[in-house]
Amino acid sequence: xxxxxxxxxxxxxxxxxxxxxxxxxxxxxxxxxxxxxxxxxxxxxxxxxxxxxxxxxxxxxxxxxxxxxxxxxxxxxxxxxxxxxxxxxxxxxxxxxxxxxxxxxxxxxxxxxxxxxxxxxxxxxxxxxxxxxxxxxxxxxxxxxxxxxxxxxxxxxxxxxxxxxxxxxxxxxxxxxxxxxxxxxxxxxxxxxxxxxxxxxxxxxxxxxxxxxxxxxxxxxxxxxxxxxxxxxxxxxxxx
Amino acid sequence: xxxxxxxxxxxxxxxxxxxxxxxxxxxxxxxxxxxxxxxxxxxxxxxxxxxxxxxxxxxxxxxxxxxxxxxxxxxxxxxxxxxxxxxxxxxxxxxxxxxxxxxxxxxxxxxxxxxxxxxxxxxxxxxxxxxxx
Numbered sequence: 010x011x012x013x014x015x016x017x018x019x020x021x022x023x024x025x026x027x028x029x030x031x032x033x034x035x036x037x038x039x040x041x042x043x044x045x046x047x048x049x050x051x052x053x054x055x056x057x058x059x060x061x062x063x064x065x066x067x068x069x070x071x072x073x074x075x076x077x078x079x080x081x082x083x084x085x086x087x088x089x090x091x092x093x094x095x096x097x098x099x100x101x102x103x104x105x106x107x108x109x110x111x112x113x114x115x116x117x118x119x120x121x122x123x124x125x126x127x128x129x130x131x132x133x134x135x136x137x138x139x140x141x142x143x144x145x146x147x148x149x150x151x152x153x154x155x156x157x158x159x160x161x162x163x164x165x166x167x168x169x170x171x172x173x174x175x176x177x178x179x180x181x182x183x184x185x186x187x188x189x190x191x192x193x194x195x196x197x198x199x200x201x202x203x204x205x206x207x208x209x210x211x212x213x214x215x216x217x218x219x220x221x222x223x224x225x226x227x228x229x230x231x232x233x234x235x236x237x238x239x240x241x242x243x244x245x246x247x248x249x
Numbered sequence: 250x251x252x253x254x255x256x257x258x259x260x261x262x263x264x265x266x267x268x269x270x271x272x273x274x275x276x277x278x279x280x281x282x283x284x285x286x287x288x289x290x291x292x293x294x295x296x297x298x299x300x301x302x303x304x305x306x307x308x309x310x311x312x313x314x315x316x317x318x319x320x321x322x323x324x325x326x327x328x329x330x331x332x333x334x335x336x337x338x339x340x341x342x343x344x345x346x347x348x349x350x351x352x353x354x355x356x357x358x359x360x361x362x363x364x365x366x367x368x369x370x371x372x373x374x375x376x377x378x379x380x381x382x
């Protein structure tokens with residue numbers, strides 16, 4: 010397939026006039042926008058270093074600035090090639106922005122970047138969390154046995170609500186934990202002179218594993234909370 | 250996806266459902282969860298402290314049919330085994346016995362993890378509890 014992205018031999022040169030590019034987004038010489046490669050670092054797309062703590066206002070400003078460069082509306086009357094770049098870049102920009110603005114998605118993305126898409130995620134859940142979920146499922150079963158939402162003031166409903174609130178707190182605490190690991194990751198990145206220094210890699214791996222575990226717990230808690238909310242609202246609970 | 254007859258049998262007639270006193274010194278409790286499907290599984294063993302043989306095993310699982318069948322089968326297999334024999338139970342044995350399809354292999358992994366967690370809990374109690382109880 011012929012497209013500016015595929016035809017480009019040297020990405021440091023403009024696809025159109027082959028001038029050395031000063032900016033990866035747009036050629037200073039012929040003013041053509043440049044294709045942002047598929048799968049390229051989404052942090053880099055927004056002009057950010059690979060760090061997990063992000064200023065969301067700054068991120069939004071960057072997103073809007075780049076949106077104005079690539080927005081397909083501006084290329085309605087342009088040649089096919091440039092119109093295509095604008096469409097593809099705008100879609101990739103949206104994807105990059107959405108990934109980075111959400112801490113959970115951002116963390117999952119760092120794991121993918123650092124450990125590869127094929128990386129096997131941890132499935133280990135801390136004992137105390139598994140225990141809480143067990144209690145919650147017991148309470149859910151009890152609640153369902155007693156006719157569910159019809160008795161919303163029953164002891165079973167109150168117990169369910171209590172466990173729900175505990176898990177809700179855990180869900181919020183989980184985000185704080187994540188932020189702590191973000192800070193640790195950023196520190197390692199800031200201090201690293203060579204990314205291949207073995208000690209740094211070991212420390213980094215340790216932090217990435219923590220992030221992986223925190224995300225797994227987060228997903229687990231979220232599912233449980235959804236189930237409880239559904240039960241308390243009298244919707245069908247998907248237990249099987 | 251159709252469940253195998255063995256899965257359905259364990260699902261409809263689960264063996265050894267229940268709970269034991271998890272503070273008892275001769276009881277080991279393993280609770281494991283699977284974030285991707287939301288399942289949670291509790292497996293408990295009661296061990297004869299003299300012979301080291303699993304006297305009784307109980308489970309309680311909230312999850313799909315395969316998860317229930319995997320843990321139900323695990324309790325059947327645990328009874329009468331020594332700790333070492335119990336540790337040798339592999340998730341692949343469960344997969345084979347229940348004819349689990351690839352998408353349900355994680356249920357058998359969960360059961361194996363639960364066995365290991367229960368044994369670890371029992372051993373921890375034995376090592377810590379010397380003379381204290």
